[in-house]
Structures are given as structure tokens and as C-alpha cells.
Amino acid sequence: MLGVILEAVDLKKSFPVKGWFGKSKGAVSAVHDVSFSLEEQSTIGIVGESGCGKSTLARLLMRLIEPDHGEVRYRGENILALSGGKLQNIRKKIQMVFQNPYSSINPKLTILDNVAFSLWENGASKQEARRKAHYYLEAVGLPRSYATRYPTSLSGGQRQRVAIARALILEPEIIIADEAVSALDKSVQAQVLNLFQELKSEFSLSLVFISHDLNVVEYMSDEVMVMYLGKVVEKGSAAQIYEQPNHPYTKGLLNSVPSMEVGVSTLNNSPITGELPSPMNPPSGCRFRTRCPHARDQCESSYPPEIEVRTGQKVSCILYENDVREKILL
Ligand SMILES: Nc1ncnc2c1ncn2[C@@H]1O[C@H](COP(=O)(O)OP(=O)(O)OP(=O)(O)O)[C@@H](O)[C@H]1O
Numbered sequence: 001m002l003g004v005i006l007e008a009v010d011l012k013k014s015f016p017v018k019g020w021f022g023k024s025k026g027a028v029s030a031v032h033d034v035s036f037s038l039e040e041q042s043t044i045g046i047v048g049e050s051g052c053g054k055s056t057l058a059r060l061l062m063r064l065i066e067p068d069h070g071e072v073r074y075r076g077e078n079i080l081a082l083s084g085g086k087l088q089n090i091r092k093k094i095q096m097v098f099q100n101p102y103s104s105i106n107p108k109l110t111i112l113d114n115v116a117f118s119l120w121e122n123g124a125s126k127q128e129a130r131r132k133a134h135y136y137l138e139a140v141g142l143p144r145s146y147a148t149r150y151p152t153s154l155s156g157g158q159r160q161r162v163a164i165a166r167a168l169i170l171e172p173e174i175i176i177a178d179e180a181v182s183a184l185d186k187s188v189q190a191q192v193l194n195l196f197q198e199l200k201s202e203f204s205l206s207l208v209f210i211s212h213d214l215n216v217v218e219y220m221s222d223e224v225m226v227m228y229l230g231k232v233v234e235k236g237s238a239a240q241i242y243e244q245p246n247h248p249y250t251k252g253l254l255n256s257v258p259s260m261e262v263g264v265s266t267l268n269n270s271p272i273t274g275e276l277p278s279p280m281n282p283p284s285g286c287r288f289r290t291r292c293p294h295a296r297d298q299c300e301s302s303y304p305p306e307i308e309v310r311t312g313q314k315v316s317c318i319l320y321e322n323d324v325r326e327k328i329l330l
């Protein structure tokens with residue numbers, strides 16, 4: 001039976017901000033009390049505007065950075081408490097694909113050796129690593145003749161395929177894709193998204209799919225989590241989030257999407273207005289309140305608790321607290 005493969009529990013991360021001469025200017029609250037769970041062989045999409053903490057969350061999940069608070073659990077085990085060989089083994093199970101494949105691809109190595117490299121690093125022989133690299137290049141749809149080429153001769157989409165093969169060769173169970181198609185043309189984006197879907201089923205992968213593009217997230221995800229200024233404002237199944245969004249921010253985001261395919265028909269069609277506040281000085285209480293059409297005094301004093309509005313759909317908004325809900329026409 002399939003179960004939860006990855007869990008974030010109350011993750012928190014702030015970054016100190018330094019001014020002139022290294023003087024502390026405060027801190028950016030990048031990720032604040034973020035929790036979610038990812039079911040095996042499913043995809044969670046993480047969406048939100050630039051700076052809402054998506055990449056910081058990804059880095060926390062990979063343990064590339066340490067949280068100030070909270071846990072990351074892989075099959076129930078807190079990976080933050082692990083070290084040495086055990087941590088190394090779990091690290092292989094969680095691989096990442098970034099927006100910019102240039103950063104992870106070595107221009108001096110052939111395509112084949114770029115893919116084989118991480119296996120050598122992990123102790124495989126050259127021959128074995130290259131044999132597997134051929135296999136994964138084929139799996140991502142690159143012709144065998146590409147193996148001896150160098151990265152500079154590839155298009156953006158082909159480079160992204162190499163980056164995906166590099167992630168796959170370590171035989172991960174989870175792939176975290178952070179804006180993995182954002183730099184690609186629309187037609188190439190569609191091909192790479194389809195590739196992710198195929199690989200997911202072929203290799204029984206679970207995906208964390210991060211994108212600021214709501215259409216991409218809708219296409220890819222089983223579950224969706226919406227973030228705003230480091231906080232989760234709403235989560236639920238993709239159908240719930242796209243067809244029956246609850247949080248004023250989710251509604252505003254969907255109303256800002258140009259595509260008519262997104263289920264916005266029941267909404268009042270008002271996109272988000274106003275400036276994104278500085279993450280160094282986020283609003284007290286609900287962080288969205290300064291841009292929220294429904295904001296009231298109560299939103300200022302405390303952050304709204306997470307309320308389950310439908311089975312599996314949770315929203316952090318005072319509008320959904322029982323006593324207030326009755327008085328407001330949603
Ligand atoms: N190493 C760091 N030092 C200081 N601040 C940081 C650091 N990394 C991220 N931040 C800040 O944390 C906040 C969240 O950044 P993050 O990169 O996680 O957002 P994001 O949602 O991935 O944005 P984008 O959509 O632009 O990729 C931002 O305000 C960012 O400036």
C-alpha cells in the first residue's frame with residue numbers, strides 16, 4: 001500500500017539581512033510554519049508569487065539549508081536528525097531539477113559524462129556509470145548520438161532533459177522540480193511537462209513541482225499548496241484549489257491568470273491589487289491582509305488558524321471561522 005513519502009512539519013526559516021559594514025538590518029521570514037505531506041507516486045504543486053519562499057522550502061526539503069524550526073520526514077524519519085551514511089542514502093532518494101540547467105551541467109564534460117558523473121562520485125565504476133547514463137539519456141528522450149556531444153550544442157529543452165537524466169541516475173524516489181520549465185518556450189514546456197509525467201509513472205516517482213505558473217501547476221499536480229510571503233494560505237486537491245478556491249489570495253491569483261481554461265467562473269474576477277509587502281517586515285496577523293478585499297481588524301492581531309473547509313482542503317483565513325463565516329457573504 002502506498003503511504004506518505006515526504007512530510008514537512010512546521011518548517012521555519014529566516015535569513016539575516018545585513019546592511020552597510022555588515023550591520024544587521026533584521027531578517028527575512030522566508031518560510032514560516034509550513035507543513036504538508038506528499039503521498040507516494042503523487043505530485044504536490046507549490047505555487048505563489050516571486051519571493052513567497054518556494055525555493056527556500058525546496059532547499060529545506062533537500063537539507064541544503066537547515067531550518068530554524070521544524071522537521072522534514074522521509075518515510076516517517078526526520079532527516080534533520082540524521083548524519084553520515086544514513087543521511088547520504090536518503091539524500092540520493094531526493095533529487096532536484098532547477099530552472100537553470102546551466103548551473104548543474106558541466107560544459108567541459110560530454111552529455112554522457114555529465115549524467116554519469118554523480119554515479120562516479122558515489123563510487124560506481126566509470127563503465128557502470130556510463131552504461132546507466134546511456135539508459136537514462138534514452139529514458140529522457142535524447143538520441144544515443146547526443147551522448148558524445150557537449151552541452152553548448154544543446155537547446156534549452158534538451159539541456160533540461162540532461163538535468164533530469166542526471167537526477168534520475170541516482171534512482172531517486174522523489175524529484176523536486178523548482179521552476180524546471182519556467183525558462184523554456186511554451187511548446188518545449190509542454191514536452192518537458194509530459195516527460196515528467198511519463199517518468200513519474202515509469203519510475204514510480206513522487207514529485208514536488210514548484211512553479212509561479214498556475215497553469216503548469218494545475219496540469220502537473222494532484223495536490224496544490226498556495227504560498228504567500230512564507231506562509232501557506234491554502235492547500236487541497238488540484239480540483240478543489242482550481243474549481244473551488246477559498247482564500248482571497250488563491251482567488252486573486254486565479255483571477256490574474258490570462259487563460260480562460262482555469263475555473264474562475266464562480267469568482268468575482270478581481271485580481272490581486274496593491275504591492276507585495278517587504279518580507280523583512282511582513283504585516284502582523286494575516287500576511288495577506290494589506291491586499292485583501294475582506295480584511296478586518298481581527299486579521300491584524302493574530303494569524304488565522306488552518307481550517308478544513310472541505311475534506312482535504314484547508315484554508316488559513318478568518319472568513320472561514322464559524323462565527324464570522326455566518327456573517328459574511330463569501
Ligand atoms: N540566502 C538568502 N539570504 C537572504 N535572503 C534570502 C535568501 N534566500 C532567499 N531569501 C529571501 O527569502 C524570500 C523567499 O525567497 P525564495 O527564493 O524562497 O522565493 P521564491 O518563491 O522561490 O521566489 P521566485 O519565484 O522568485 O523563485 C525572499 O524574500 C528572498 O529574498
Ligand SMILES: [Mg+2]
Pocket residue numbers: 054055056178179
Ligand atoms: Mg524560487
